[in-house]
Amino acid sequence: MKTKSLKILYFSLLLLAASCAPRLVGTWSVQNYETVRPANKGISLQNVGTISFDKDGTGQKMMNYSVLGIERDESTPFKWSATETYITIEGTDDEISKTWIYLENKNKSQKWKSTDGKNQVQTLELVKQ
Numbered sequence: 001m002k003t004k005s006l007k008i009l010y011f012s013l014l015l016l017a018a019s020c021a022p023r024l025v026g027t028w029s030v031q032n033y034e035t036v037r038p039a040n041k042g043i044s045l046q047n048v049g050t051i052s053f054d055k056d057g058t059g060q061k062m063m064n065y066s067v068l069g070i071e072r073d074e075s076t077p078f079k080w081s082a083t084e085t086y087i088t089i090e091g092t093d094d095e096i097s098k099t100w101i102y103l104e105n106k107n108k109s110q111k112w113k114s115t116d117g118k119n120q121v122q123t124l125e126l127v128k129q
Helices: 002-018 020-024
Strands: 026-036 043-046 049-053 059-067 070-082 085-091 099-105 109-115 119-126
Touching: 026 059
Parallel strands: none
Antiparallel strands: 026 043, 026 049, 026 119, 049 059, 059 070, 070 085, 085 099, 099 109, 109 119
C-alpha cells in the first residue's frame, strides 16, 4: 500500500513539473518586449520576431528591431528548461538568456518578467502562432 502511494505521488509530481513544457512547445510571436529602469522612461518594442521552443529543450530566437538607432537582427539557438513558476533560457549573452518568472502562463499567451542585475526589469509578452 505504501509503495503504491509513493508511486502515485512521484508520478503526480513528475506530471506537475512537466506540465508547462508542452504548453511552450511551438513558435511564439514576440508581441511586446519592454525594458524599464526605475525613475526612467522604459523602452517598449512590439512585434519584433519569434521564439520557437522544441520538445527536446532547444529553441531558436529570431528577432529584428531597432533601438535608439541601433539595428539588431538576431537569429540564435538556445536551450531551455521550465517549471510551473520559471523558465530558464541558456544561450549567447543576450536579452532573453536568463531565468524568467511567469506572470501569465497560458496555452496561447505568455507573459514573463526578469531583471538583468543592473536595475532594469524586462517584460516579454508572447502569443502562440
